[in-house]
Amino acid sequence: AQSVTQLDSHVSVSEGTPVLLRCNYSSSYSPSLFWYVQHPNKGLQLLLKYTSAATLVKGINGFEAEFKKSETSFHLTKPSAHMSDAAEYFCVVGSANTGKLIFGQGTTLQVKP
Amino acid sequence: DAGVIQSPRHEVTEMGQEVTLRCKPISGHNSLFWYRQTMMRGLELLIYFNNNVPIDDSGMPEDRFSAKMPNASFSTLKIQPSEPRDSAVYFCASTPQGVSDNEQFFGPGTRLTVL
Numbered sequence: 001a002q003s004v005t006q007l008d009s010h011v012s013v014s015e016g017t018p019v020l021l022r023c024n025y026s027s028s029y030s031p032s033l034f035w036y037v038q039h040p041n042k043g044l045q046l047l048l049k050y051t052s053a054a055t056l057v058k059g060i061n062g063f064e065a066e067f068k069k070s071e072t073s074f075h076l077t078k079p080s081a082h083m084s085d086a087a088e089y090f091c092v093v094g095s096a097n098t099g100k101l102i103f104g105q106g107t108t109l110q111v112k113p
Numbered sequence: 114d115a116g117v118i119q120s121p122r123h124e125v126t127e128m129g130q131e132v133t134l135r136c137k138p139i140s141g142h143n144s145l146f147w148y149r150q151t152m153m154r155g156l157e158l159l160i161y162f163n164n165n166v167p168i169d170d171s172g173m174p175e176d177r178f179s180a181k182m183p184n185a186s187f188s189t190l191k192i193q194p195s196e197p198r199d200s201a202v203y204f205c206a207s208t209p210q211g212v213s214d215n216e217q218f219f220g221p222g223t224r225l226t227v228l
Binding site: 043049103 | 144146155156158161163168169204206208210216217218219220221222
């Protein structure tokens, strides 16, 4: 069975400081992992994805995530937060067998001026 | 490409009424997913289709919910009769079949309010 756990329901940072959103996964085989972002009253947009290629994945808007198999983690980072980064972020594990995505509960990122 | 299209964007109805939500997937995508998002339960997969055939409807909450995909370019999610607890944002997503990385493309959602 696959599952994903986002370790923080809410993260608050100041503009210009680093962002870290934590995610741990559970999978019986090599997973596909994603981060999606949802801005208020909007649909979900793919930030980045890991599919067993490079372990450090770069996404849009300066975000990146590192796949660490030994820690079963896929944390999302950004060196410097912008006000426009304030949104809900979802860590997701994909099932190659079924095509289904399993979503974490989400982390709300607040960016203070 | 217009992306995944959902209609209506907002729906307000009274308890007991029938509600139909519509989705047009991205052309060429063979898998379609319906999700429901609420504050309490987050994002839940309701049902998904491969090549217009329902594959897994285990997330459909009860018999009041039904979904169809009559052709590759159209799907509906129907609630009959609707109840206030059905109030949520409903998302449709599509993905190309055979894409091993399973990336899904989401529509803008339909915000349903049942009074």
